[in-house]
Every structure is written in structure tokens, then in C-alpha cells.
Amino acid sequence: MKRRKEIALAFPRGAHQEVFIEGVLQYAREKNCQWSFIVAPEWSSVSLTNLTGWPGDGVIAALNTPEEARCAEKSELAIVNISGVLAESPSPRLMVDNRAIGVLGAKHLLERGFKRFAYYGIRGVRYSDDRCRGFRETIAAAGFAVDSLAVPSTFTIRGTSWLGQQRELSAWLETLEVPCGLLAVSDARARQAIEGCHELGINVPDQIAILGVDDQQIICEHCHPRISSIARNNVLEGYQAARLLDQMMKKRKVARFERLVPPLGVVERESTATLAVTDERLKRALDYFHANIEDPVSVKEICAQVDVSRRWLEYAFRDALGESPFNYIRRRRLHHARQLLGDEPDLKIDHIARRTGYTSANQLAKAFRQEFGLSPRQYRKSLG
Numbered sequence: 001m002k003r004r005k006e007i008a009l010a011f012p013r014g015a016h017q018e019v020f021i022e023g024v025l026q027y028a029r030e031k032n033c034q035w036s037f038i039v040a041p042e043w044s045s046v047s048l049t050n051l052t053g054w055p056g057d058g059v060i061a062a063l064n065t066p067e068e069a070r071c072a073e074k075s076e077l078a079i080v081n082i083s084g085v086l087a088e089s090p091s092p093r094l095m096v097d098n099r100a101i102g103v104l105g106a107k108h109l110l111e112r113g114f115k116r117f118a119y120y121g122i123r124g125v126r127y128s129d130d131r132c133r134g135f136r137e138t139i140a141a142a143g144f145a146v147d148s149l150a151v152p153s154t155f156t157i158r159g160t161s162w163l164g165q166q167r168e169l170s171a172w173l174e175t176l177e178v179p180c181g182l183l184a185v186s187d188a189r190a191r192q193a194i195e196g197c198h199e200l201g202i203n204v205p206d207q208i209a210i211l212g213v214d215d216q217q218i219i220c221e222h223c224h225p226r227i228s229s230i231a232r233n234n235v236l237e238g239y240q241a242a243r244l245l246d247q248m249m250k251k252r253k254v255a256r257f258e259r260l261v262p263p264l265g266v267v268e269r270e271s272t273a274t275l276a277v278t279d280e281r282l283k284r285a286l287d288y289f290h291a292n293i294e295d296p297v298s299v300k301e302i303c304a305q306v307d308v309s310r311r312w313l314e315y316a317f318r319d320a321l322g323e324s325p326f327n328y329i330r331r332r333r334l335h336h337a338r339q340l341l342g343d344e345p346d347l348k349i350d351h352i353a354r355r356t357g358y359t360s361a362n363q364l365a366k367a368f369r370q371e372f373g374l375s376p377r378q379y380r381k382s383l384g
Contacts, residue, residue, distance in 0.1 A: 005249060008038045008054065011062035011082060012045040016214050016234045020082070023238020024060065033246065048072055048079070058245045063089060078248035080241050084127030085153075089258070092248065094241045096232045097260040098127040102134025102183070104230050105211050108266045109181030110142055111331075112209060113276040113320045116180040120169070120189055123150040128185045131213065135183050142322070147176060170196040178207040179276040187212035187219040190227050194271065205274040215267050225270030230263050233382055237261045264382065265338060265372065281306050282316045289329060293336055294355045299325045333357050334371045337364060341380045349376050 009024075011017060028035050038056060039046065048061045048068045054077075062083035063069050072079050072090045079091040084098055109117060117139050121128040128150070136146050149172045151165045173196045176182075184190035190212030197204045204210055204225055212220065215231035240261060248254050275286050285306045289297055302325065303310050317325045337356040340347060353364035365375050372379060 004034045004036045006038055006056035007035045008051055008056055008059045010046045010048045010051060010059050016216060016232060019234035020238040023235040024242040027239045027242035058249045060241050060245060078245055080245045082241055085125050087126050092244060092254050092256060094244055094259040096237060097262050098130035099134035101213055101230050101263050102131040103138045104263060104266060105183035106135045106138035108211060109209065111321060112181060112272060112274060114179060114181035115144055116177050117144060117146045118176055118180055118182040119146050119148040120182060120193055121150045121185040122153040125153050131185055166192060170199055173197060174200055181209045183211050185213060187214050187216045187227055187229050191219055191223050194223060205272050209272040209274055211272050220269060228269045228272040229267050231265060231267050233261055233264045235382055268339060277320045279316060281308055282320060285313060293333065296357050334368055337368060338379060341376055342383055
């Protein structure tokens with residue numbers, strides 16, 4: 001009988017990490033791996049440093065500190081690093097594509113017509129820098145600049161010095177010209193930004209629209225306003241991490257380059273539910289479309305409702321939002337379809353097609369794949 005391999009999960013538990021574990025388990029089931037998973041019963045977080053001398057076979061670990069990195073360098077275990085904190089990883093690393101997260105964040109805020117942008121990150125952390133880089137590059141390509149604040153991370157902070165960060169954040173928020181679109185490095189930091197805006201009397205989202213990362217529902221759904229967030233593909237991350245670890249434990253040659261998993265996309269909530277447009281006719285046109293997004297509203301009908309010519313609407317859309325009315329309507333409907341796939345998992349895809357202006361599930365699937373790179377069914381499956 002084949003010996004069971006002992007696998008340790010050495011990373012913080014909770015929120016998106018629980019969905020990540022589902023991907024690990026999915027790989028183990030599909031490949032009939034004889035794996036036994038080791039976790040600390042009463043701890044929500046296990047560090048690689050706690051496994052010194054452990055006679056196991058492999059570890060999926062978050063290497064967040066130099067101490068953990070040094071421990072990985074000395075270890076003879078097969079170790080897959082799933083953290084993007086450190087600039088260099090001593091072990092093969094698999095993580096979300098953090099630059100792509102920044103690009104998605106920029107596009108989401110640009111689509112809302114913002115011309116001023118801000119990034120709230122953490123200093124000396126690789127994934128924060130990568131998200132900022134993708135955000136800055138995309139905003140710069142659109143002809144705008146980004147104001148930014150980076151504070152020390154709490155990975156190694158001891159004591160209560162981190163509590164002063166809220167005062168620093170509020171002072172920075174007060175300097176931002178509004179309206180402004182802000183990307184925060186995480187949902188927790190987005191919540192801090194919203195709290196800072198409340199203290200200052202800044203309206204979210206009309207004055208500062210705030211977007212987080214990770215789609216941690218315990219944070220996003222229990223904040224006022226609820227937080228829009230960029231969702232990771234946690235199941236695929238877990239699946240690919242398990243696959244990489246399996247290869248390493250089988251002594252197969254593994255290239256040292258980093259493996260990146262693209263994020264799923266933006267989950268829209270109230271914290272970015274605004275359109276930073278100044279022309280009242282354009283605002284009425286957008287409001288009418290969004291109020292009737294599940295109806296087969298045409299560009300011609302929008303023009304009639306607002307009493308403008310099609311040519312005027314074309315120019316207004318391109319000037320404020322950078323695209324034609326037709327492309328805007330098509331893309332917003334596809335994003336609405338994606339949201340319905342997640343929010344209503346039992347809703348049939350042909351019903352979603354009809355609710356988003358498509359005549360059939362096949363027509364929706366074709367457009368959905370062109371926009372997001374996978375079919376509606378594949379997207380729904382990726383949500384776990």
C-alpha cells in the first residue's frame with residue numbers, strides 16, 4: 001500500500017485562504033493523491049518556523065518574513081510559497097498576478113469617468129508594489145497621474161504603533177482632490193480608507209470611490225458602503241499550488257520562475273457605484289441605462305429618453321468614458337452577467353442571458369468568453 005504523504009498548510013487561515021484550500025483538496029481528489037493534511041488544531045495561523053524538525057513531505061507556505069525565508073532555505077522539505085510579500089522567494093512561488101490586479105483596478109475606475117486617482121498601499125511589500133505598478137501604468141496610459149500613500153506593513157510590527165496609521169491615512173485623504181478613484185492594496189486597507197472618509201465627512205463613492213482587493217465578504221459586505229473588490233481566483237490558485245507541490249515531491253525538475261494566476265475580476269458594490277461625469281445629459285443617459293440594464297435598451301432609446309442626437313451621445317461617451325455607447329452597454333451587461341453568475345448560483349445561464357440583453361445562452365457564452373477568456377459555466381465553476 002502506498003504511503004500517505006504528510007502535507008502542512010503553513011499560512012494564515014480564514015477568508016480567501018479557505019477557498020484556496022478547496023482548490024488544494026480538489027487537486028488531491030482528482031489526482032487520487034494519498035495526502036494527509038497537517039494543521040494546528042487551535043491556531044488560525046501556522047508559520048514555517050513552527051515546523052522545524054517536522055518529518056513531513058511537503059508544505060504549502062506563506063513566506064512573509066525574512067525569518068521564514070531563511071527557514072525555507074535550510075529546509076529539506078518540498079515547499080511552495082504562495083505569498084507575494086517578499087521581493088525574492090527562496091522556494092518556487094505561485095501567486096495571484098498582482099500587476100494584473102492593478103490594471104483591473106485602474107480600468108474599473110477609469111470606466112467610471114474619474115480623472116484623479118490614488119493608491120493606498122504598504123511599504124516594502126512586493127505584492128503592494130506590483131499592484132501599484134499595474135495601476136500607475138494603466139492610469140498613465142490614459143493620460144492621468146496617481147497620488148499614493150504607502151505605510152509600513154503589519155507583518156512584523158509589534159505593539160500598537162500601527163494604530164497611528166489611521167491618523168496618517170486621514171491626513172492624506174484630506175489632501176486628495178475630488179472626485180477621485182482610489183485603489184487600496186487590500187479589503188482591510190479599503191475599509192480603513194472608508195473609515196477615514198467618514199471621519200472627514202468625505203462622501204463615498206461620490207467624492208472618493210474606493211476599491212479593495214481579495215473580495216473578503218466578511219469585510220466587504222459588512223461595511224458602509226459595501227466595498228467593491230477585485231476577486232482572486234482562489235480555487236485555481238490552490239489547485240495550481242497543489243500541482244506544483246506534487247511535482248516537487250515526485251522529484252520532478254521544477255523551473256524557478258514564478259507562476260502567476262490571473263484574478264477573476266471586479267465584484268462591484270456601493271463603494272464604487274458612481275459615475276464621475278459633469279454633463280447632466282450624459283449622467284441622465286447613464287442613469288437610464290443602469291436602471292434598465294436587464295431590459296433590451298438600445299442606444300437609440302437612450303438618445304430619445306435624454307433628447308440628444310446619436311452623434312452627441314457618441315462624442316460625450318468617448319470624451320468622458322473613452323469608448324462608444326455600444327461598447328459601454330455591451331461591457332456593462334457582461335459584467336452584470338458575471339455578477340449574476342456569482343450572486344445567484346442556481347440561476348440558469350439562459351435566464352441570465354435574457355436578463356442581460358442576449359437572445360440565448362450561446363450568444364452570451366460567445367461574448368462572455370471574448371471579454372473574460374472563459375465561458376459562463378467555467379467562470380461559475382472557478383468560484384468554487
